[in-house]
Amino acid sequence: MRIFLLLLFGSLCMMVGQVQGQQANPNYVFPAGTNPVQYKNYYLLTLFAQDSAVRKLILNDPELKTYAKNRTLKISDALKNCGADIACLSGVFKFSEAEVIAISKRLTALFKQDEALKNLVKQELIPSGCYISYGALKPVDLLVKAWEQEAKALNFAIAVYVEGAKPNYPKIDSIGFNVRDKSYPELVRMNGVLSSVNPDRLFFEPSMQFALIALDINERNDAADYEPMMTTVNRESLKAIKKTNFAAYKYSLILVPGEGPEEQNTELSAGGMLRCRLAVAEYRKGVAPFIMVSGGRVHPFKTKYSEAYEMKKYLMNTLQIPERVIIMEPHARHTTTNMRNAARIMFRYGMPMEKVALTVTAPSQSRYIGAELMARCVKDLGYEPYRLGARLSDFALEFYPNVSSLQLDFDEPMDP
Incomplete structure (x- = not known):
């Protein structure tokens, strides 16, 4: 019953967000x-x-x-x-x-x-x-x-x-x-x-x-990392977004949630590398024009390494993916905010919110995104930041971003 009520509350919040979302402006300048x-x-x-x-x-x-x-x-x-x-x-x-x-x-x-x-x-x-x-x-x-x-x-x-x-x-x-x-x-x-x-x-x-x-x-001060991203780490991808015909692709982007290492001096975990490779395999099929890497300075405690930044480096230097293809989301601290922050960036960068996107990750996290995570989002955030699409494999799952994700979070000062 509790899960049902949480999901019902999340659905109501999503409806409220859609009403307000008609007025939220993707071109709004902070x-x-x-x-x-x-x-x-x-x-x-x-x-x-x-x-x-x-x-x-x-x-x-x-x-x-x-x-x-x-x-x-x-x-x-x-x-x-x-x-x-x-x-x-x-x-x-x-x-x-x-x-x-x-x-x-x-x-x-x-x-x-x-x-x-x-x-x-x-x-x-x-x-x-x-x-x-x-x-x-x-x-x-x-x-x-x-x-x-x-x-x-x-x-x-x-x-x-x-x-x-x-x-x-x-x-x-x-x-x-x-x-x-x-x-x-x-x-x-x-x-x-x-x-x-x-x-x-x-x-x-x-x-x-x-x-x-x-x-x-x-x-x-993690909330300030790489800001303003539109003119720094995401400058090239933002320029590419403005020129992209999204109708030519099945998905708007491929989202890669990070997996932070547990060792203090490790820049990128093996799990992070493999997730990047999964994304590149899908990208090279031509299903989406962009890869979004998501994850902040999370693991271990007070690490200096940003998951998203290290994944971007790996994509560019090891897997030879052009910078214009890679969108960085360097603030998420949990899978809930991997999904939420992806939706935020998609809205603010003018990407089509009605178009389905793809997330690729380890099977365990993919199952989590497709099952328990939605209730966790409603509990932690108060709304559903995404809507599920079809499951393609153990690694790949479709999702639709929700504009309700723009809502600020009062109890996460490093990623509000």
């Missing part, structure tokens, strides 16, 4: 010159900070100004009095449920009073697709849901990468410090001071800065 870790995790808050009309509205609002002032005083008091109590200090940078609700009510009131927030939702939030799961809601409710999600995202990052709480995948994504070390509270306090030095800040900016610095000193 802000240049902004830290990708920031805008990929906290896009609404990034827009609040950068949109001059919205920033002015929030800065000048008496209620939010008072809230920001009181928050600054609480932070100052914590810096003076918390000592070595990490939770005492980090707690003032997190948002309580009562605070989230109060700010939601104030944003609702401001939305009704001023055009700035209305324009932000219409011109930025909806076309970005970042909050596509809320697409069936009224614009003001979409704004509130986005704010509530960003507050949860900040709290999650602080809980894991300051306080040492368990992330979703503890073996690979845990905090990099011993929180019981005598010197650690000093690091937290220094972060607190740096995050609160500017008094002329929006109500959320000290918390956002505190979370971003925590990710940085933990060496957890």
Whole structure:
């Protein structure tokens, strides 16, 4: 019954995504010159900070100004009095449920009073697709849901990468410090001071800065890897996509999920090499114009090697595949996000979302993608990032990308 309910919820979310997906714009451009870790995790808050009309509205609002002032005083008091109590200090940078609700009510009131927030939702939030799961809601409710999600995202990052709480995948994504070390509270306090030095800040900016610095000193800026990909690692493939007649191919692309090595100094596992070879065998049959390699810096803990980058090197240097054929997806940390991130890139790069794609991988993972993974996606992500097609072999499985995959994930700061 639980699995049935999860699948039913995922189907409903997918329907919502399709409604919103009619408005998400594949040509939407994210802000240049902004830290990708920031805008990929906290896009609404990034827009609040950068949109001059919205920033002015929030800065000048008496209620939010008072809230920001009181928050600054609480932070100052914590810096003076918390000592070595990490939770005492980090707690003032997190948002309580009562605070989230109060700010939601104030944003609702401001939305009704001023055009700035209305324009932000219409011109930025909806076309970005970042909050596509809320697409069936009224614009003001979409704004509130986005704010509530960003507050949860900040709290999650602080809980894991300051306080040492368990992330979703503890073996690979845990905090990099011993929180019981005598010197650690000093690091937290220094972060607190740096995050609160500017008094002329929006109500959320000290918390956002505190979370971003925590990710940085933990060496957890994976969300920024190879960005902006459209002008770096995927520049040649993006140019090729724009010239491709997809109707001439059975599949839009061949997706290769990575398999990270367990040895610290191994660049690419044997499993990764073999998966690349499976993809090349299909590519040389002429079934698809592109190969997408998917996988971030995942295994082992805090590895410096990106699965997608190492697979791209292997495809080019060993298997003689041209760079224009290879699309890199270097952020996924699980099979759920292999599938989700592939769909995201396909949408944002202007590939046909209605066309079937192919994934090739080890039989065990292929069976997982074709069976249990969908329920795992609904549990972890809240929606189905793909729809299954036909099984071709133990290695090869068809799938259809889902535009609902554009939705940001609040509890995966390295791959939101």
